[in-house]
Amino acid sequence: MTLFTQQLFNGVALGGVYCLAAIGLTLVFGVLRIPNLAHGSLYMLGAYVTYFFLTTVGVPYVAAIGIAALILFVLGVLLERLVFHPLRNSPHTHHMIAAIGAMFFFQAVAQAIWGADFRRMETPISGSVHILGAEISAQRIVIIVTAVVVLSLLTWFIKRSIHGQTIEAIEQDRTGAALVGINPAMVSMLTLGLSALLVTIAAGLVSPINLLSPTMGDSLNLKVFAIIILGGLGSLPGAIVGSFALAIAETMTSTYISSAVGEAVAFIVLVAVLAIKPTGLFAKAVQR
Amino acid sequence: MSALKNPRIIGTLAVLLIIALTPVAFGDENYIMRVITVGLCSAIAVYGMNIILGFTGQLSLAQGGFFGIGAYAVGLLTTDFDWSFWQAFLVGVVGTSAIGYLSGLIALRTKDEYFAIFTMAIGFIIYLTISRWEAVTHAHSGVNNVKFPEAGDIVDFSNPTAMFYLVFIILLICVYITYAIRRSSVGRTLLTIRTSEDLADAIGVNVGLSKQLAFAASAFFGGIGGGLYASVVGFIGPDAATVDKTFEFLMFILVGGMGTVAGPLVGTMIVTFLFELFQDFQAYRFIVLGPIIIALVIFAPRGIVxxxxxxxxxxxxxxxxxxxxxxxxxxxxxxxxxxxxxxxxxxxxxxxxxxxxxxxxxxxxxxxxxxxxxxxxxxxxx
Structure with a gap:
């Protein structure tokens, strides 16, 4: 039972990380209609930039994440402007190929700057908390709390603030939104920047638990795609439910069956769900 | 005769002739011959991608996985089970096509982005299986001493030049199949699906079956390429099945030209050459090649051919x-x-x-x- 509680908390913490990563990706899909395959490499860069500010520059942990998030926001905007914007009228295969090019580029840059070796980010938050007999590391509590706070802020931003509402408007009807004076190009940049910002927060939070490497984004990339496909591309509730469901399934199968199954469970679930419902669980009626 | 007046066919034949003559120039340089032969193996897999992506317009990201299945079938069957190369190759290719067909049954229920990511998941599951199922695949220690094809006393395939010609002849067959598909009503059917699935459906094309066959064909070519690759290189590891492998193929086809007959070969050879050029900075080559891919998609999506x-x-x-x-x-x-x-x-x-x-x-x-x-x-x- 103690093991179960422990793993449940680990699963929820992991779910928080997936959620921050998946929300950005699904937003980008909703607005740009692009599955941004470079998302995992943005996560990786976010982790390294956080590491750089924390270890090399020496600013406090929270500030390091904040600065990294802002830098990645700018990078996301640039990615939209330089790569996806010129391709807005191309067949959908071309975006994906360009995103793959960007992904390789980011990985090579990270490797050139920080090397291919694994790096460890020192845990700035130490200690652990006892809940129901299980020992939960403080870092995981921080992840869960931050994820909830960030998600609430994001929901407020999209539902209540004027800039956030433009995102939803574009998602619903690009032409209609443009007619009422919303600039789709601006919103696209904002969305990609926002997704990079969110994924950097996720990376900064989880890095003290995991190791850093230029390819650390690859498996996250695939899992997050599995999540948003599962939830239905472009659906926010789908992404949230999918994140926590898959993360808990992953930690549980890793604990009780084997780590290899744990790693594959996201895809097994994905195959099973798409075999039954090819457009995901929470599919919106997506305009094409 | 009339075919010889078509500049496209002349161009394709010229490319094939140049490649056929490479052993004359580099016959003594085993390393170069091996690199070129590996390039040809990749080109065969890229021809598979050409059918599903170039002709049918469906971005399948499982090709690296199919390549890996072909490679591991030959690798494992010739070493652990001591089969002859040809038996293993046959089983590998048939097996890969069957897996392609079966996964296509589910994958092709999805469309567009869903299809791309779903096939990427298939590729990743194949990679995970290969890299984690230690009892069967030896996981990260890989498979050593994969057999060369047997040919009695007629040809010795441990000679890189002989191996080159074997792969080259199989590649020729693949190029011809591509050419035949492109000319036939099957090819036109696939092109119609690429242009508009709804249109194809409306004029009576069996869209589901056509896509299904195109996907199985892409797996078939992937299996051939992988099986030959295992024998050419002699050692295979899980690297042969990564999703990155798929992305590499994607770059090859993009540079050469999607949906063309000569494109996959031209693209593979040129990019392989570039890779070799950047050999000294292996890891950093994508600092240059990444932006090149992006620039190609934006400014030259049709590729060289x-x-x-x-x-x-x-x-x-x-x-x-x-x-x-x-x-x-x-x-x-x-x-x-x-x-x-x-x-x-x-x-x-x-x-x-x-x-x-x-x-x-x-x-x-x-x-x-x-x-x-x-x-x-x-x-x-x-």
Missing amino acids: GYLGGFIDKRARKRRIGSAHKDGAARSQGTAQAGGTATKDDSVRADKSANSDGSTRAGAAERRETTADTITTDDEEK
């Missing part, structure tokens, strides 16, 4: 319109011969009944040109 093809068409169209006018003028003077200039073209049987009026003929010639070239023009239109 696509552009050359476009150039040829433009010239041919100009010439044909010019000669058609002349032809029409001649006819109106009552001196024209039946068929006229158009018989030079092998695709104009329908034209024999064409109007003798010069301008109509020119118009018909142009229309014919456009239908024959949906493949190069519709990328621009999109």
Whole structure:
């Protein structure tokens, strides 16, 4: 039972990380209609930039994440402007190929700057908390709390603030939104920047638990795609439910069956769900 | 004879001839021969991608996985089970095609982005299976001493040049199959699906079955490429099945030109050459190549062969319109011969009944040109 509680908390913490990563990706899909395959490499860069500010520059942990998030926001905007914007009228295969090019580029840059070796980010938050007999590391509590706070802020931003509402408007009807004076190009940049910002927060939070490497984004990339496909591309509730469901399934199968199954469970679930419902669980009626 | 007047075919044959002659130049350099032969193996897999992506317009990201299955089938069966290469190769290719067909049954229920990511998940599951199922695949220690193909005492395939020609001949068959598909009604069916699935459906194409076969065919080519690769290299690890492998193939086809007959080969060879050029900075090559991929997709989505093809068409169209006018003028003077200039073209049987009026003929010639070239023009239109 103690093991179960422990793993449940680990699963929820992991779910928080997936959620921050998946929300950005699904937003980008909703607005740009692009599955941004470079998302995992943005996560990786976010982790390294956080590491750089924390270890090399020496600013406090929270500030390091904040600065990294802002830098990645700018990078996301640039990615939209330089790569996806010129391709807005191309067949959908071309975006994906360009995103793959960007992904390789980011990985090579990270490797050139920080090397291919694994790096460890020192845990700035130490200690652990006892809940129901299980020992939960403080870092995981921080992840869960931050994820909830960030998600609430994001929901407020999209539902209540004027800039956030433009995102939803574009998602619903690009032409209609443009007619009422919303600039789709601006919103696209904002969305990609926002997704990079969110994924950097996720990376900064989880890095003290995991190791850093230029390819650390690859498996996250695939899992997050599995999540948003599962939830239905472009659906926010789908992404949230999918994140926590898959993360808990992953930690549980890793604990009780084997780590290899744990790693594959996201895809097994994905195959099973798409075999039954090819457009995901929470599919919106997506305009094409 | 008429085929030899088509610049596209001449170009393709020239490329094949140049590659066929590489052993004359590098025959003694085992390393170079091996690199080129590995390139040809990749090219075969890229031809598979060409059918599903280039012709049918579905971005399948499982190709690296299929390549890995082919490679591991040959690798494991020839070492742990001591089968002959040919037996293993046959089983590998048939097995890969079967897995392709079966996964296609589910994968093709999805569309567009869902399909791309779903196939990427298939590729990743294959990779995970290979890299984690230690009891069968030896996981990260890989498979050593994969057998060379047996040929009695006739040829010794441990000789890199002999191996090169074996792979080359199989590649030739793949190129011919691609050419045959492109010309046949099957090819036109696939191109119609690429242009518009709804349209294809409306005019009575069995979209599901066609896509299913195209996907199985892509797995078939992937299996062939992988099986040969295992034998050429002699050692395989889980690297052979990574999703990155798929992305590599994607770059090859993009550089060469999607949906063209020569494109996959040209692209693979050029990019392999670039990879070798950047060999010393292996890990950093994508600092240059990444932006190149992006620039290619933005500024040159048709690839090298696509552009050359476009150039040829433009010239041919100009010439044909010019000669058609002349032809029409001649006819109106009552001196024209039946068929006229158009018989030079092998695709104009329908034209024999064409109007003798010069301008109509020119118009018909142009229309014919456009239908024959949906493949190069519709990328621009999109």
